[in-house]
Amino acid sequence: MRPSFGIMTPPQQVDYADVLRVWREADGIAAIEHAWLFDHLMPIGGPVTGPAHEGWTLLSALAALTTRLRLGVMVTSNRFRPPALLAKIATTVDVVSGGRLDLGIGAGSRPSHPVARVEYDAHGFPYHDAEQAVAALAEACQVIRRLWTEDEPFDFHGEHVRLTGAFGNPKPVQRPHPPILVGGVASATLRVAAEHADVWNAPGHDLEAAARRSARLDRYCAELGRDPRSITRSTVLHASYEHPERTREEIGRALELGFSHVVLGLPSPYPERVARWVADELVAPFA
Template sequence: MRFAIKTRPEHTTWQEIRDVWVAADDVELFESAWNWDHFYPLSGEPSGPNLEGWSMLAALAEATRRLRLGCQVTGMIYRHPAVLANMAATIDIISGGRLELGLGAGWNQQECDAYGIDLPPLKERFDRFDEGVQAIIGLLRDPVTTFEGRYVRLTEAYCEPKPVQRPHPPIVIGGRGPKRTLRAAALWAQEWHAITRSPAEWLELRSVLLERCAEVGRDPAEIACSVNVRLDDGIEAAAEEAAAYGEAGVDVVVLNLPHRAGPDLLEPLADALIRSGSAR
């Protein structure tokens, strides 16, 4: 099993986030680091500070040398897919090929209402998401892309320069919807990030993913599976939960660090994961 960290860019400062990521870059156990793609804090006062995720990734790519990095996950509703493809290619180049391209359909009504961003009904949102993923893959992979969807249209479109990772950075699709999200993961993802509360629940969702893979003719072994584990009950409890997910078959555990946690937490956390037996 592999391990990552996730920092919450709400009610905090750039320097605090940077310090944690730079320190994590020196802890070999952690293979990647993640933030989120929101414009408002998800806890506390919505008027509070929340750093924008993709701008941070560009700077954090320069500040680190080893960690893979990504947004967990990018809301497709916030940016045109062609714009996002160009952003992804650029950050993959800045990072030297370390980007993980996290994608989701989007959901935050409050942000959309405040900014005048259209949040379509669920079916249309996922129709747009499916088209957006395909358009992004084409732009990152192919010399020229033409795509004729209902919502996304590209006409002899270029995305240059191409990312370092070929054919494109790994696509990480996040969510738990059995009909649309898991089908999208089966079709296009290199990693599925599950929203789940327990290993038992994850196993149920994983069985649905296997069904979707069978439906579209995809080998499920090509799709890594990841989950979040929070540290609300302390380091040792999180390490035990990570070990339980590992026993269930999860490939990557993302440790959600406490709000404004400092770099000093990282070494004790890595030690606890090793002691739990989940780090092998």
């Protein structure tokens, strides 16, 4: 599969103007095909009292001020928003962008990630165990797709999601619906991806482990009678400004292992013309 390259600008410890500058520059560079934010309500790096912009609100603003990039949140925490509300938010962004949204979604932060856990207590969100979080994710994927595609109101009575007279209008620009990217490496999450994902994302800090999870995803697809090649494999890699050769090595290894959707996470502060640097220093050798 032809590789595609994108950037990720975590909206923490930065100003809106900084993120907008990078996205507008990237929007004019064909080698960069997609751009991503993350979904945290407080910083998970640097001072916890520093700025952190809400991902979907910021994404809508960036969608209105770009024209070409595919865009999304890597990945939306299903713990933060009821799925029917998320479907409405995502539809609005797809409309604003003219049909450029990829819906990234996952179960939410791990209990073993204490820095991320802080934001749940700070915002009054319940923090259910992983089993419940993944089961709720599976129901959310069903509900979101139905709200995007069904032409009549429907009821949904799941264990975690209950809707009466649910209906989505307008529908997304993209038909039958925007691509769904499921992020996560737990076995239960992989089963959700096998059933619902168009793209599956694994973190790139251990590519060999991610490849083993990709093989497990293949097996889960086979159990469902789904062609595993119908799910694009995605990973996020850290872009090193000081050692681009190391990032290029990681990109090469990711491609060898079948991860054709490569997202390059940009550390802040963002240098001037950083998108051009990404294209020339990191992406060009693989074009």
